[in-house]
Amino acid sequence: MKLFPRHTYIEKIRPYFNKNIIKVLTGQRRCGKSYLMMLLQNEIKTADPLSNIIYINKEKIAFDHIRTYKDLYDFIRQQSVDDRQNIVMVDEIQEIESFERAIRDLNEDHRYDVFCTGSNATLLSGELATLLSGRYIEINIHSLSYNEFLSFHKLQSSMDSLKKYLQFGGMPYLINFNFETDVVFGYLKTLHDSVVLRDVVGTNNLRDINLLERLLLFLADNTGSLLTASNISAYLKSQKIKMSINTVMNYLKALENAFIIHRVSRFDIIGKKIFEINDKYYFEDTGIRNAIIGFRQQDIGKILENIVYKHLKIRDYKVYVGKYKNLEIDFVAQKSGETLYIQVVYLLPTKETRDREFGNLLKISDNYRKIVVSMDEFAQGNVDGIEHLHILDFLKI
Secondary structure, eight states: OOOOOOHHHHHHHGGGTTSSSEEEEEOSTTSSHHHHHHHHHHHHHHHOTTOEEEEEETTSGGGTTOOBHHHHHHHHHHHOOTTSOEEEEEETGGGSBTHHHHHHHHHTSTTEEEEEEESSGGGGSHHHHHHTTTSEEEEEOOSOOHHHHHHHHTOOSSHHHHHHHHHHOOOGGGGGSTTOHHHHHHHHHHHHHHHIIIIIIIHHTOOOHHHHHHHHHHHHHTTTOOBOHHHHHHHHHHTTOOOOHHHHHHHHHHHHHTTSEEEEOEEETTTTEEOSSOBEEEESOHHHHHHHHOOOGGGHHHHHHHHHHHHHHHTTOEEEEEEETTEEEEEEEEETTEEEEEEEOSOOOSHHHHHHHHHHHHTOOSOSEEEEEEOOTTOOSEETTEEEEEHHHHTTO
16 A cells, blocks of 8 residues: 655654654544554654554454453553564544553553544543643644645646645545546545544434534535524524524534534634634535535635635644624634734635725734735735735645
8 A cells, every 4th residue: 555645744743753642643534544653653663663563443343352441451561562662553542441541551651652543522631631631742633735635646736636625625535536526425425424423423422413414514504604503503493493502512512523623713803812602614624515515616715715724724823713893804823923814715806805805904903924815816916015825825835
């Protein structure tokens, strides 16, 4: 099997090799966590050919017998070699009951270097976070970025390649389908169904799959819109679907925990505070979003906004929806003292549209970088210090 490098993640993880810290890779199922484990194995073997790698994948029948922390601990000790570094790698570790007890113990032994993956954000919450406090680093793994997408599929950056990315998304397994639309969306729909049933319904003991599907359909149709649990509940009620505000909140949280959607809070640029209501939701993968609702030309602006959000997250920015007085800024992105203000628009066909998108940013008086991202053919240069970038150029940032 040929392994395509995912340099962004390898570079993030490499500084923690042979350190007394548990490496936890989290992300949506099938986004490439197991693949990354194989890349890490190669990296480790190159650096230390004598290292003993103990790999456990809880999605494989061969490891069904490992059900509790005791099973995990006993299996690892049986596979260990005393005079070598033992590299412990456990895929989908949340499937093992009380796993944290075993990996905490192993992490305290200098002979072990522990890596694990999980497909649910609750992996590092509650009691687990307390037990492993200060002993782990979490690296969130995403489906392919645009640049990874080009590399995986051996494409040059172009509008045609961008359209493929907007339409099909970045799930790594698509490399096997040659962009055959029916085949790709058949796979993505099946993947979506299995993730929803396994990671959302099963993990959270949700009772109504139909409600969950209707909620996802609503979120896909309203990608990038300001939403509250109450207005979602009201909409569903108008469709003859009873779903209380608390139930909406619980279902949304379950979808977030499975990394299917991401919630983005509003940030007051003047007051420097985060609002607790009126959030936006974006999908981890636009291909899965399109598999839910279909790929529609009128949605290009929403999908464009979604991939800008995802690109910022891959680059480790904290991302908010900006509020400046009565104006909305699509994204406020912050990292290491740097702030970006970003407006995203499909095209700027009229003076009114240009005035609105650039005008909102011009009203912000600080000196941080301000960018309008669009798909206009001649997007370049700046307007009074506001950069205008084509999406293909923005994705190089």
